[in-house]
Amino acid sequence: MLTCHDVSSLVVDRLCDRARGQNTTVTCFYFDFAARKEQSATAMLGSLLKQIVSGMEAIPEDISRAFQEQKRAIGGREPQLLDIVKMLQTITSSQPTFVCIDALDECVAVHRVKILHSLKQILEKSPGTRIFITGRPHIRAEMERRLGGHVASVSLCPNKEDIIRYLRVRLGEDETPDAMDESLITDILEKIPESVSEMYVGQ
Amino acid sequence: MPHLGGLCGSPASIKKAEESKTPAFVQLPEILQPRTFNISSTIAEMSHSFNTNSFNNVSHYSYTVADDRSQLLTWLSPLEPRLRHRDIQERRIDNIGEWLMQTEEFRSWYDWSGEGEGDKAVLFGYGDPGAGKTFIRYRNKDYSWGEKR
Numbered sequence: 001m002l003t004c005h006d007v008s009s010l011v012v013d014r015l016c017d018r019a020r021g022q023n024t025t026v027t028c029f030y031f032d033f034a035a036r037k038e039q040s041a042t043a044m045l046g047s048l049l050k051q052i053v054s055g056m057e058a059i060p061e062d063i064s065r066a067f068q069e070q071k072r073a074i075g076g077r078e079p080q081l082l083d084i085v086k087m088l089q090t091i092t093s094s095q096p097t098f099v100c101i102d103a104l105d106e107c108v109a110v111h112r113v114k115i116l117h118s119l120k121q122i123l124e125k126s127p128g129t130r131i132f133i134t135g136r137p138h139i140r141a142e143m144e145r146r147l148g149g150h151v152a153s154v155s156l157c158p159n160k161e162d163i164i165r166y167l168r169v170r171l172g173e174d175e176t177p178d179a180m181d182e183s184l185i186t187d188i189l190e191k192i193p194e195s196v197s198e199m200y201v202g203q
Numbered sequence: 204m205p206h207l208g209g210l211c212g213s214p215a216s217i218k219k220a221e222e223s224k225t226p227a228f229v230q231l232p233e234i235l236q237p238r239t240f241n242i243s244s245t246i247a248e249m250s251h252s253f254n255t256n257s258f259n260n261v262s263h264y265s266y267t268v269a270d271d272r273s274q275l276l277t278w279l280s281p282l283e284p285r286l287r288h289r290d291i292q293e294r295r296i297d298n299i300g301e302w303l304m305q306t307e308e309f310r311s312w313y314d315w316s317g318e319g320e321g322d323k324a325v326l327f328g329y330g331d332p333g334a335g336k337t338f339i340r341y342r343n344k345d346y347s348w349g350e351k352r
Binding site: 004005006007008009011013028030042043045047050051053054064067079084119123127129130132133134137140143147149151154157159165166 | 272274282291329
C-alpha cells in the first residue's frame with residue numbers, strides 16, 4: 001500500500017510545486033531490482049545530469065564539448081563516471097538542485113558504493129545540493145558510513161490517516177459490493193488501522 | 204563498437220551485387236547509367252554537407268540543433284526515470300504520506316541555509332516497501348474468518 005515509491009514520487013511532486021518559478025531543479029531516480037543490469041552508477045548519475053540539462057535553454061559548454069569530442073572515437077564513446085561526476089559538480093554549484101533517489105537498496109551493491117561515493121564528491125563541491133533517499137532500513141549504516149556526517153533519517157511508516165485513506169479507496173474497488181454493508185465498512189475502518197498502528201509502533 | 208558492423212560490413216556484398224548486375228547494366232540505354240551514378244554521388248554530397256553543418260554550423264539548421272540536443276541527452280544516459288515517475292504518480296492514492304512534509308526532519312532538510320557544520324544535506328526515509336500491503340491482506344483474511352487475533 002504505502003510503498004517507498006509512492007512517498008518518493010510524492011516528495012518529487014511537492015518539491016516541484018515549491019520549485020516552480022525559481023531557479024531550482026528537481027531530479028529523480030527510481031531503482032528497480034528487475035532493471036538492475038541497466039541501472040549502473042554511470043547511467044544513474046548520467047540520468048540526473050540529463051534531467052538538469054534538459055531543463056536548460058543552452059547546454060553547458062563543458063558538456064557540449066565532451067559530447068562533440070566523443071564523436072571522434074569510432075562508434076562514439078560512452079561518458080565515464082568521473083566525467084559525469086565532474087559535470088554534476090559544476091552544474092549543481094551554479095543552481096540549487098534536489099535529488100530524489102528511490103529504493104537505493106534495490107541497486108546492485110558495487111554500483112551503490114560508487115553512487116554514494118559520487119554523491120559525497122558532489123556534496124563536497126556543492127554543499128547546497130539536497131538529496132532525499134528511500135530504502136529499507138538495512139542500508140542506513142552503509143549510507144552513514146559513506147556519506148560522512150551528512151545524513152539525517154526519518155521513518156516512512158504509514159500513520160492511521162494513511163491507512164484509512166488506503167482502505168477507503170480499496171473498499172471502493174470491491175468487486176462484490178453487495179457483501180459489504182455500512183456497518184461492516186465502519187468496523188473495518190475502525191479495527192484495521194488500530195492493528196496496523198500497533199504493529200508499526202512496535203518497530 | 205556495435206556501429207562498425209553497420210558501416211563496414213556491407214561493401215563486399217554490394218560489390219558482389221554489382222558484379223552480378225553488370226551484364227544487365229550493359230544492356231540498359233546509355234542515358235540511364237550516368238543517372239544511377241549521379242544519384243549516389245548526390246547522396247554522398249548531401250551526407251557530407253549534413254555532417255559539416257551539424258558539426259560547424261548548427262545554428263543555421265534548427266532541426267539539426269534539436270536532433271543534436273536529443274542525441275546529447277541520450278548520450279548522457281539512456282535511462283528515463285521521469286517515465287517511471289509518471290507511472291507511479293498516476294497510481295498513487297491522493298494525500299497518502301503527505302504528513303512527511305510536516306515532520307521536523309523533512310523541514311530542516313528542506314529549509315537549508317547552505318552553510319553551517321551541522322547541515323544535513325541527505326535525508327534518508329526508511330521503510331519496508333511491501334510490508335504495509337502484505338499486512339493489510341493478512342488482516343482482511345483474518346477478519347473474514349472471524350479469527351481476529
